[in-house]
Amino acid sequence: MTRPRQSRRSVLLLAAAAGLPVPALAQAYPDRPLRFVIPWPPGGTNDIVGRLVSDGLSHRLGQPVVIENRGGAGGALGAEVVAKSAPDGYTLLLGGSGSLTINQLVRKRLPYDPATAFAPVGMIGSGANVIVVHPSVRATNLRELQAAARGASPPLNYASPGVGSTGHAAGALITQVLGAEMEHVPYRGTGPAMNDVVAGRIQVFTNALAPMQSQIQAGTVRPLAIAGTRRNAALPDVPTTGEAGFPDIQAATWYALLTTGGTPPDRVQRLFEALSATISDPEIRRKLEDGGIDVEPSESPAAFARFVAEDAARWEPVVRRAGVSIE
Structure with a gap:
């Protein structure tokens, strides 16, 4: 018997003797690399935010978090990959106002049900366009x-x-x-x-x-x-749309972490804790803010789920009034 197997067996025997749940110990999460789908090509804000967050998650989860850029269909192609993955918390999605909220409002047919396809983890931040x-x-x-x-x-x-x-x-x-x-x-x-x-x-x-x-x-x-209610610190001389005389032009982009719908709540919570620690890291927070992102951590996965529903309700009349629709 090799030394690693001896060590593992020893740990399991000690756990059993102490009355600890051996199956849970043997299946610690995560115990292998995670896949992080960014539903846009490299080079945009989603990619920048996703790569900053993936580094922080990897450090805090103790496993590599492998980026996969899967662009197309306004984010729906990448979202579909996550929606149809095993609900085990090993496939993550960088979601946002476009790929989640706007897409479901303008597309009459999606290859997944937005209401059940994803397990919300938490918000990363947002920025006015x-x-x-x-x-x-x-x-x-x-x-x-x-x-x-x-x-x-x-x-x-x-x-x-x-x-x-x-x-x-x-x-x-x-x-x-x-x-x-x-x-x-x-x-x-x-x-x-x-x-x-x-x-x-x-x-x-x-x-x-x-x-x-x-x-x-x-x-x-x-x-x-x-296109927001306040000026951006990185562009202090650029007025808001309201200051320019067009207060009805409001468009913010938000970024968040989700995983596959049906993922066990304890794994969602583990991801939430890792995300919260990541965006609280001073260096990561500074880099996000330098890129015009206001860091906005969620209080809980449930609180973030409520935000997603409220965001869809805010955008629905805007999309309808603007006449954006895709068959």
């Missing part, structure tokens, strides 16, 4: 964008990270509130969309700050407004 334009657009604020869009022929276009994403709904909302026609151009993630904005093939883009920050600083895109 930033509205930017390519420098070729003659606009330094939303009023000027409104005038430029109304007078454009052909119409200006706006990018989104994908059909059914927060950026898609936000862009549609902007066109409605400005009363101007703009053409939607969907991409497979924030990174590809941002590349075309910088290249001048796209005029308008609305997204979380992190993947746009370096381009804003370089002057390759121009920020017009923060």
Whole structure:
């Protein structure tokens, strides 16, 4: 008998002698690597947030947390992978307002039931979206964008990270509130969309700050407004949409951790504790905040589940009013 097997047998015999639950001890969770699905391609805010969190989870769970980028269908392809995995807590999902809330509102058919497919673990944080334009657009604020869009022929276009994403709904909302026609151009993630904005093939883009920050600083895109109720510390001179005269344009993106529906509550709790410790780490928190994310830990998995339901209720009239729908 090898030494590792001797050690394991000794531990189990001691546990049995002490009256401890041997099966639970033998099946400690987690005892192998975890899979962390990010339902967007590399390069966007979801990817940045997911990789920061995965490192922290790995350290606190004592197992590797392996990133898998699975973009497409506004986050639905990656979400489907998690929804159809074994409910054992070994497959995780970086969920968000786009892939979870907006997608289920705009898509009439999904390959899973959003109400039961996932076990909510906890919130990571959120950030108001930033509205930017390519420098070729003659606009330094939303009023000027409104005038430029109304007078454009052909119409200006706006990018989104994908059909059914927060950026898609936000862009549609902007066109409605400005009363101007703009053409939607969907991409497979924030990174590809941002590349075309910088290249001048796209005029308008609305997204979380992190993947746009370096381009804003370089002057390759121009920020017009923060689509939230308060200014962002990283862009203190950029007004909110309310300050710019368009308070109805509100679009925040949130990020959270989920696992497969039906996962045992004790494993969900273990993940929740690891997530809470991760986003409380000063260095990880600093990096998230530097990327424009307000860290917002949940009180419990149940509290986060309530938040998800409330978020869907907030977005439903916005999506309906903006006319975003996918067969």
